[in-house]
Amino acid sequence: MANLRIQKISGHAGPAPGQGVQRQDQVAKLIDTTTCIGCKACEVACMEWNDLPFRETTFNNTYQTMPHMAWNYWTLIRFDERPHEDGTFQWLMRKDGCMHCADPGCLAACPADGAIVQYENGIVDFQQDSCIGCQYCVTGCPFNVPKFNPQTKRVFKCTLCSDRVSQGLEPACIKACPTGCLHFGTKDDMKALGEARAQQLREHSSYANAGVYDPAGVGGTGVMYVLHDATNPEAYGGLPSNPRVPWTVRLWKGPLKWLGNLAMIGGLIGVTLHYLRFGPKHVKDDSAGGEA
Amino acid sequence: MNAAAQGIRRYTMKERVIHWTSALTFGYALATGLAFYSPHLYWIAIVLGGAPTSRFWHPIIALVFIVTLAWMLGNWLGDMRITAVDRAWGKAMSRYVENKDEDLPPSDRFNLGQKYFFWVMVWAGLGLVTSGSVLWFPEMIQWNLRFLRYAAILIHVACALITIGAFIIHVYMGTAMVRGGFTSIILGEVSPAWAKMHHRLWYQRVTGK
Numbered sequence: 437m438a439n440l441r442i443q444k445i446s447g448h449a450g451p452a453p454g455q456g457v458q459r460q461d462q463v464a465k466l467i468d469t470t471t472c473i474g475c476k477a478c479e480v481a482c483m484e485w486n487d488l489p490f491r492e493t494t495f496n497n498t499y500q501t502m503p504h505m506a507w508n509y510w511t512l513i514r515f516d517e518r519p520h521e522d523g524t525f526q527w528l529m530r531k532d533g534c535m536h537c538a539d540p541g542c543l544a545a546c547p548a549d550g551a552i553v554q555y556e557n558g559i560v561d562f563q564q565d566s567c568i569g570c571q572y573c574v575t576g577c578p579f580n581v582p583k584f585n586p587q588t589k590r591v592f593k594c595t596l597c598s599d600r601v602s603q604g605l606e607p608a609c610i611k612a613c614p615t616g617c618l619h620f621g622t623k624d625d626m627k628a629l630g631e632a633r634a635q636q637l638r639e640h641s642s643y644a645n646a647g648v649y650d651p652a653g654v655g656g657t658g659v660m661y662v663l664h665d666a667t668n669p670e671a672y673g674g675l676p677s678n679p680r681v682p683w684t685v686r687l688w689k690g691p692l693k694w695l696g697n698l699a700m701i702g703g704l705i706g707v708t709l710h711y712l713r714f715g716p717k718h719v720k721d722d723s724a725g726g727e728a
Numbered sequence: 729m730n731a732a733a734q735g736i737r738r739y740t741m742k743e744r745v746i747h748w749t750s751a752l753t754f755g756y757a758l759a760t761g762l763a764f765y766s767p768h769l770y771w772i773a774i775v776l777g778g779a780p781t782s783r784f785w786h787p788i789i790a791l792v793f794i795v796t797l798a799w800m801l802g803n804w805l806g807d808m809r810i811t812a813v814d815r816a817w818g819k820a821m822s823r824y825v826e827n828k829d830e831d832l833p834p835s836d837r838f839n840l841g842q843k844y845f846f847w848v849m850v851w852a853g854l855g856l857v858t859s860g861s862v863l864w865f866p867e868m869i870q871w872n873l874r875f876l877r878y879a880a881i882l883i884h885v886a887c888a889l890i891t892i893g894a895f896i897i898h899v900y901m902g903t904a905m906v907r908g909g910f911t912s913i914i915l916g917e918v919s920p921a922w923a924k925m926h927h928r929l930w931y932q933r934v935t936g937k
Contacts, residue, residue: 447767447770448767449767449768449770545881547763547764547765547767547770548770548779549767549770549779567780568764568773568779568780568782568783569780569783569784570764570783570863571863571866571867572863572881574866574867574877575863575866575874575877575878575880575881580871580874584867589780589783589784674871682877682878682881683878684878684879684881684882685878685881687882688881688882688885692882692885692886693765693766696765696885696889697766699889699892699893700889700892700893700896703892703893703896703897704896707896707897707900707904707905710825710900710905711900711904711905714825714826714827715827716904716905716906716907717827717829717905717906717907717925717926718907719907719908719919719921719922719925719926720921720925
């Protein structure tokens with residue numbers, strides 16, 4: 437069933453079987469960083485719903501008790517203290533995780549047939565059954581999201597609760613958020629909601645640069661942010677200001693592959709033609725030879 | 729070949745064992761690598777025991793290849809230096825391609841083409857093992873040095889394609905084109921007439937004729 441709803445498949449020869457066979461709205465998550473209180477309920481809900489094994493926290497005198505995402509930790513809040521010129525400081529809190537890019541770099545880089553798929557509703561999902569553990573997705577992702585499990589040699593990340601969404605439920609993190617800073621709906625609705633909130637911030641608060649983060653370099657994302665200062669996403673735990681699929685991945689999967697294929701086939705044809713034209717080298721049986 | 733003539737030893741047992749270890753490990757890395765190179769060749773990984781298995785063994789077997797390459801570098805370095813003799817041969821290389829070998833300047837144990845093949849494999853092998861190490865453990869490369877990961881992708885595929893081109897020519901010449909070459913790397917011996925035709929300076933050096 438899910439097969440029929442797939443619009444992009446990694447490492448796949450030929451068209452994706454589900455492209456355009458079903459009418460599906462793009463889904464999206466909107467994260468309003470301006471109303472996040474850093475409670476980490478989303479982190480707990482993610483682990484609970486996905487039955488992820490417990491992971492040790494660390495303590496280094498900050499609220500960042502989980503320093504980075506892991507194969508069994510798919511979302512976390514990044515805490516950044518941002519000092520202002522007047523001596524005050526602002527606490528930036530951003531829920532990090534897979535961005536569900538419309539043009540996913542992980543999927544572009546993946547060589548394994550069916551290991552990464554994008555459903556018609558825009559969710560980018562890893563299929564661990566087909567994953568070969570090469571970690572090209574780790575290199576292809578501009579957001580540093582996919583995480584490798586060295587024991588099972590498979591890569592994991594946020595599924596946007598594709599299992600829940602397929603049954604008409606919202607993702608677990610959305611359900612757990614106590615402030616309502618997490619929203620889930622169609623991409624169009626979430627974009628409109630985010631823009632309205634950003635406009636409200638610009639007009640009724642001091643956040644003159646408030647805006648929605650939906651980067652065009654990866655075709656837009658299925659996870660969007662409302663930022664107090666959309667001109668400086670890097671301040672939010674290194675959110676890239678202009679994320680792109682690495683150009684070397686594009687070159688490798690595009691022109692270089694076809695040039696390489698042509699060169700290999702050309703080489704085989706070349707040596708065959710050489711044999712037909714000139715044939716093998718025969719050693720002339722010399723009659724007890726002096727120097728030539 | 730002149731059956732009556734005493735064979736001349738061209739490759740020692742050790743050289744042949746290393747050559748074939750190199751050939752088999754390169755062949756495995758090539759086949760599994762091609763499977764990950766194109767979706768249209770992914771079936772190769774299925775044939776070789778499944779894609780996760782192929783992915784697991786590809787870098788390990790490739791390391792064995794790199795070891796054989798390092799051994800060949802140490803063992804053949806003296807024979808592989810490109811000399812004035814080779815440059816003269818290189819100018820007349822089109823005659824070699826057209827099988828007009830009688831018009832060619834003489835060459836030593838290896839001719840310029842063989843030396844080119846050797847150096848291409850050594851340098852591309854170095855590129856492959858360096859970039860391959862990055863691809864093997866991408867998370868060891870810090871996020872702010874991620875351009876190294878991006879570079880590794882291109883270097884790995886470029887070096888692989890170069891070795892494939894060299895490999896096609898090498899196999900073609902060693903089996904179909906230069907008769908006697910294939911036997912020499914299996915049994916280790918060539919006939920004096922073969923040695924004289926293809927590697928006259930070497931023939932003169934080892935036989936004293």
